[in-house]
Amino acid sequence: MKSFGSSWIARTGIVVIAAVLVEIISIVQYRSLRDMMGEEMSLRTRVVMGTMANEIEHIFHLTEATMAENEWDILRNLPYPDSLFPVVSRLIDDNPHVVGGCLAFLPYYYPSKGRLFEPYAFKNPDGSISVVQLGSEAHDYTLNPEFRWARDSLKNSWTDPYFYGPDSLSYATFSVPVFDSKGSLAAICGLDIDLSWLGDTLNARQHFPSSFSLLLTRKGDLVTGPSDGRVSKNDVARIVDIVNGRLPESAFPGISIWRTSLKTNPYWQLVQVYKEDEVFARINGLRRKSMFFILLGLAILVFMIKRYSSNESKLRKASEEQARIAGELSVARDIQNKMLPKEFSADIHGALDPAFEVGGDLYDFYIRDGKLFFCIGDVSGKGVPAAMLMSVIHSLFRMTSQKEESPSRILAALNRHLCEGNEKNMFVTFFAGCLDLYTGKLNYANAGHDKPFLIDSSVCLLPAKANLPLGVFADTQYEEQSLVLAAGASLFLYTDGLTESKDKQRHNFGRTRVQQVLERCLNAHTHSPGELVLTLRQEALDFSSGLPQSDDLTLLCIRFQPSAILCEKITLSNNTEEVSALSSFVKDYLSRIQMDRKVSAGLRLALEEAVVNVINYAYPPGDKGEVTVYADSNYKEVRFTIVDSGFPFDPTAVLAADITMDAKTRPIGGLGIHLTRKLVDSVSYCRKHGNNVLTLTKKI
């Protein structure tokens, strides 16, 4: 859990760092773009405003030029007051910007004309020019400040703009003093220009929809601005206040104001206003777009990390699970391994290599009553299910063969158990045998398993009927076969893991090769069970070298060494008088094998008790019956087999006598079987061919 937490923090850290880095880059980019854009705007604005100023100046210059060009005409006609009307008409006709012109004479300049005389021409809406005498007591131009200023200063000047007429249009007047031939001031000539169009002209070519230009007088009064309502009068007033320093620039946030002045009279000011968000709209848009992609990228990163980490945690879980299973499998392997007998001797050797941790192969052997019970089997399938069934089979074999000597009946019992509830339809090929270690008599039965090899003077297959494997049909009968092994003969059993070992070309190891190897060993006199098992196992490994083992490999080799040094038997009738004969037989036999005196006495008692039991109880009272005792031994143990044809009776099933009771409560009988059990190493019973067979063995 700890590593999980820290890796989670690490992954979150990666995302956060990536986000911060990308954001820093994007901010730096945005800032520098903005700066660049600002510089660009500043440059462009200066150019645009310069152009505008030039245009405005040009109008003024034109007006001034008009005046200059027509001055001679005025002067020439000055002596003839009435000719001055066409003069003013011509004056304004010359210049399209000029909408009106006047000659305002000093009072009483022409005595005939009275105090006020002002020829005035103006353009009608249709373009025609009308000329009137404007001066009158009702229109006393001498009160006009511009007139006065021009009269007193004798200088050319431009008036501040003013509003006039029904539409309140904006006008400005250029005033020039007119001197007569004597050099005296005669009149003030005024040219009115219409400024109302100027505002729209200035604002017609704005780069941004909300930006606009204003024209202000030198003193800062508004001359004109956009007339299309793109900006409110209020805002215009605020901007004018800012330009005039009556308000700080922060009073109108989000705008930038540029200003320039005309370089010539009347030195008006041109003001350009931008809304910043419009100016930077493109880079703001760019930034929004890049933010979107950054967020998208981060989201993808988070998703991928999450996905990766969930995969990783799935993987980790899986690998933990795998480790747990591996641990359990290794325990299972140990258990399975320990079930198999490992006490190999010179005459028996086995090996089992599972392809996986656990396998479905098995072999087993053990000695009971001087007989070697052995088996080899292969459960269909591999791995855990096969291994579990293998364990079951192993236990069943052990259990069944305790009471049953006949391999065919052992197989039949195993088969019945397996067929019960065998829903998975698993089956087992199985070979079981029982070798009498005294006589070499081998009984065996096969359930679909590979035929073992018989190694005697040559190598050949043991003639074993195939029969059906275990677990197929509950009522399968297994044929029992038998033969007597010659001294030194061996039986080599294997599972198909040997014959089906594959090389790189997918060739099978094959039975022929097994036979060849066995023959080679036989000829080289290296054919003890241990040598055969190890050699074949190594050959199979070499054959499929470098390839993973595909199937469980199991080998078992058994050699028969004649071990019975003395076999005797005695047959007695069911009469207790016969006990003496039995005792003589036993004493005689044991002395011949040089058995220890005390052990001999014990064995004699054990035999007497067992046989007396048969004599007394096996047959109905009065009936004649027989009991036969076989004695044989090898260098390890001595074995007595007591056979009778009486009532089936298993003395080993009798409960142990309680020998702790006092004399009063003790039953008189029941001690015989107890003594027999105590005096030998093993007592086993089986019913065979209608006979009770009781076998007593005692280690030497």
Next chain:
Amino acid sequence: MTTKVEEIDGKLVATLIGELDTAAAAETEKALAPLLNAGGKDIIIDCKGLEYIASSGLRLLLSVLKSAQAVGSHVVLKDVNDVVKDVLDLTGFVSIFDFE
């Protein structure tokens, strides 16, 4: 197998010589019949010559012991050899008989 029962100093002394196997048990049982009616006398079973005993023999000894204890007499097994002692051991008789 020879069995002899005599009375010495007010005690019944049974002497067993030979092998008390199942075949000999019936005969020995008859010979030991006086011990079953000991009438309160203590019993000594001399096993010096007893070479072998089977469960049928043990049964006889147990019968003697039971009847003696019923009338309050003592039963002593005398000079028991190793082989027989082992058998008495295996059957728990060691704990119910007295030995000399």
